[in-house]
Amino acid sequence: MAARDRILSSLRRAAPPGPPLPVLDRVGVSFPDLPARLGEAVAAVGGVMIRVADLAAADAALRALPVHRDARSVVSLVPGVGAATLDAAAVRDPHELAHLGLCVLRGALAVAENGAVWIEGASLPHHALAVIPEHLAVVVDAAAIVPDLHAAYARLDLPGRPRWGLFLAGPSKTADIEQSLVIGAHGARSSTLLLVG
Amino acid sequence: MGHPEAAARFAADVPRTHWHDQALWFMRVKRDRAAAQIPEWERLRELAQEIKAHTLSDLAGYLEQFERNATARGAVVHWAADAEEHNRIVHGLLAARGATRVVKSKSMLTEECGLNPYLEARGVEVVDTDLGERIVQFRGEPPSHIVLPAIHIKKEEIGALFHERLGTAAGASDPAYLTEAARGHLREKFLGAQAGITGVNFAVADTGAVVVCTNEGNADMGTSLPPLHVASMGIEKIVPRAADLGVFLRLLARSATGQPVTTYATHFVGPRPGSELHVVLVDNGRSDLLGRDPFRRALSCIRCGACMNTCPVFRRSGGHSYGVPVPGPIGSVLSPARDPARNASLPFASTLCGSCADVCPVRIDLHHQLLAWRGVLLAGGQVGARKRLGLRLAAWILATPRRLEWAGRISRLGLRLLPAGLAARLAGPWGRQRALPAPAAESFRTRYRRTHGRP
Numbered sequence: 148m149a150a151r152d153r154i155l156s157s158l159r160r161a162a163p164p165g166p167p168l169p170v171l172d173r174v175g176v177s178f179p180d181l182p183a184r185l186g187e188a189v190a191a192v193g194g195v196m197i198r199v200a201d202l203a204a205a206d207a208a209l210r211a212l213p214v215h216r217d218a219r220s221v222v223s224l225v226p227g228v229g230a231a232t233l234d235a236a237a238v239r240d241p242h243e244l245a246h247l248g249l250c251v252l253r254g255a256l257a258v259a260e261n262g263a264v265w266i267e268g269a270s271l272p273h274h275a276l277a278v279i280p281e282h283l284a285v286v287v288d289a290a291a292i293v294p295d296l297h298a299a300y301a302r303l304d305l306p307g308r309p310r311w312g313l314f315l316a317g318p319s320k321t322a323d324i325e326q327s328l329v330i331g332a333h334g335a336r337s338s339t340l341l342l343v344g
Numbered sequence: 345m346g347h348p349e350a351a352a353r354f355a356a357d358v359p360r361t362h363w364h365d366q367a368l369w370f371m372r373v374k375r376d377r378a379a380a381q382i383p384e385w386e387r388l389r390e391l392a393q394e395i396k397a398h399t400l401s402d403l404a405g406y407l408e409q410f411e412r413n414a415t416a417r418g419a420v421v422h423w424a425a426d427a428e429e430h431n432r433i434v435h436g437l438l439a440a441r442g443a444t445r446v447v448k449s450k451s452m453l454t455e456e457c458g459l460n461p462y463l464e465a466r467g468v469e470v471v472d473t474d475l476g477e478r479i480v481q482f483r484g485e486p487p488s489h490i491v492l493p494a495i496h497i498k499k500e501e502i503g504a505l506f507h508e509r510l511g512t513a514a515g516a517s518d519p520a521y522l523t524e525a526a527r528g529h530l531r532e533k534f535l536g537a538q539a540g541i542t543g544v545n546f547a548v549a550d551t552g553a554v555v556v557c558t559n560e561g562n563a564d565m566g567t568s569l570p571p572l573h574v575a576s577m578g579i580e581k582i583v584p585r586a587a588d589l590g591v592f593l594r595l596l597a598r599s600a601t602g603q604p605v606t607t608y609a610t611h612f613v614g615p616r617p618g619s620e621l622h623v624v625l626v627d628n629g630r631s632d633l634l635g636r637d638p639f640r641r642a643l644s645c646i647r648c649g650a651c652m653n654t655c656p657v658f659r660r661s662g663g664h665s666y667g668v669p670v671p672g673p674i675g676s677v678l679s680p681a682r683d684p685a686r687n688a689s690l691p692f693a694s695t696l697c698g699s700c701a702d703v704c705p706v707r708i709d710l711h712h713q714l715l716a717w718r719g720v721l722l723a724g725g726q727v728g729a730r731k732r733l734g735l736r737l738a739a740w741i742l743a744t745p746r747r748l749e750w751a752g753r754i755s756r757l758g759l760r761l762l763p764a765g766l767a768a769r770l771a772g773p774w775g776r777q778r779a780l781p782a783p784a785a786e787s788f789r790t791r792y793r794r795t796h797g798r799p
């Protein structure tokens with residue numbers, strides 16, 4: 148603990164005066180048509196958005212996609228969407244998910260400005276499910292679209308209930324070789340957002 | 345070797361220098377496009393600056409709050425005064441669990457601390473999992489850019505490297521093919537790893553979260569499989585509120601690569617069931633910097649790399665020419681604080697054009713700081729005799745209008761009378777790759793007097 152006390156006391160000694168913490172209630176954007184804007188943003192980050200009326204329609208839309216049809220194994224965390232071949236809750240070691248073909252996730256909210264979807268850690272039997280499958284499908288309610296990240300954090304209320312979660316925007320990607328965009332670096336090679344309602 | 349010598353070496357390959365320049369300018373253009381799409385972009389930058397300035401005024405308090413909240417959620421928080429202590433803590437955590445195979449996602453802090461060689465010397469295999477970082481690790485080089493570690497390498501060279509290391513087809517240089525090969529190689533490393541090390545983009549005081557942003561998903565792969573996650577962060581990475589992330593995540597990726605947000609922005613709060621999360625808070629000179637006005641503002645940096653992409657010197661000299669883990673304008677402000685003698689040439693690696701400050705998402709006045717460093721280094725005797733003489737001469741000439749007038753007269757005469765080669769040599773390095781201009785027939789002052797009479 149010697150380091151801790153030394154660091155804290157030297158920080159206190161050196162602390163410069165600073166402005167008050169700014170209030171963030173006056174920033175943000177709005178869009179006339181949130182679902183349309185979300186669709187554009189999802190496309191811009193390399194994903195695909197499909198609008199469906201209800202979960203049954205989401206299921207039908209997903210089953211028609213090659214990522215579902217060709218998947219050797221499917222985990223679905225959204226009851227009724229996708230033909231699950233594996234119960235992730237019964238998997239003890241996430242390493243067993245290494246060859247998972249498709250995972251259907253529940254997105255708690257979607258951000259129209261940047262196409263990101265918030266995935267709650269509590270919705271995942273294993274955190275690896277957000278990154279390890281070859282393909283991802285994320286089911287989000289149309290009522291859960293917020294315009295931007297400010298609105299997203301306001302709705303998530305993380306200080307009230309701190310918890311693991313991630314914003315996921317499209318499939319995994321890299322441009323580390325001569326800035327050529329390549330989809331599917333380590334995580335999902337495709338990401339389909341099923342917008343319900 | 346100082347920056348000018350290293351830069352000269354890089355710039356000797358003229359076509360490559362142009363290629364590098366264009367590659368980075370492309371990022372700058374993408375950043376501009378992304379920024380222009382946000383109507384309140386400038387307001388966001390101001391907010392980011394205010395949040396950081398406020399945080400620096402009570403860094404100790406926010407770190408304690410972070411520690412309380414992170415600990416309450418089951419994370420273990422460690423404090424390291426310097427690089428050596430950081431490395432010792434990380435190695436201790438690995439050794440206690442018998443972990444010898446480690447995957448690491450990008451962390452400039454661990455570069456700063458020299459963690460990889462420290463662990464390797466103790467029998468730990470550390471695999472950098474960001475594609476660009478894996479490429480430079482294979483080559484035995486440090487990253488040349490904090491966001492684009494392999495920006496200085498051509499795809500044909502990467503193809504040859506992967507042919508040798510990963511058995512890809514000889515002569516293959518298609519980025520999609522090479523990336524796929526790296527995916528297969530690194531997936532094995534992820535599956536075999538006993539621990540994952542990550543950097544930290546933001547640590548949140550009011551929730552105890554550490555937030556890690558990647559596009560590839562390597563931080564998520566590296567932390568969701570093994571039973572140990574060690575997150576290393578500089579103490580300046582703290583933000584007071586989760587809501588502040590709304591400001592910083594909107595700025596970060598747009599400033600870095602022109603993306604609206606990174607693919608993954610993972611908020612780690614406590615360990616996942618059956619695993620451990622350790623957060624190492626590292627000072628390593630930061631508390632000293634906090635006490636130094638005006639340089640403390642550099643502690644607001646969120647490591648987006650925008651100042652590098654826009655810098656005319658960086659683009660033409662390459663990240664390695666700076667010889668420090670964080671190169672470019674921000675690195676030239678941070679590094680002299682760490683080691684003034686070794687890094688004395690860096691604040692001079694700038695035209696002071698101010699483009700870095702214009703694109704900085706947290707509005708660090710980088711060019712003012714670079715200028716301020718020059719004064720400090722000059723006063724501290726860390727500037728070479730030749731440069732000192734030149735600066736003294738310039739100061740003397742610029743001190744009175746009369747001297748400036750005479751200097752102009754002498755220069756015009758010299759340009760007219762001396763052979764071009766000799767004049768260029770007298771102009772110093774400036775004249776090396778430039779044709780000197782034809783001298784004006786008269787000075788502005790003379791011309792003004794002639795056309796307008798005495799002012």
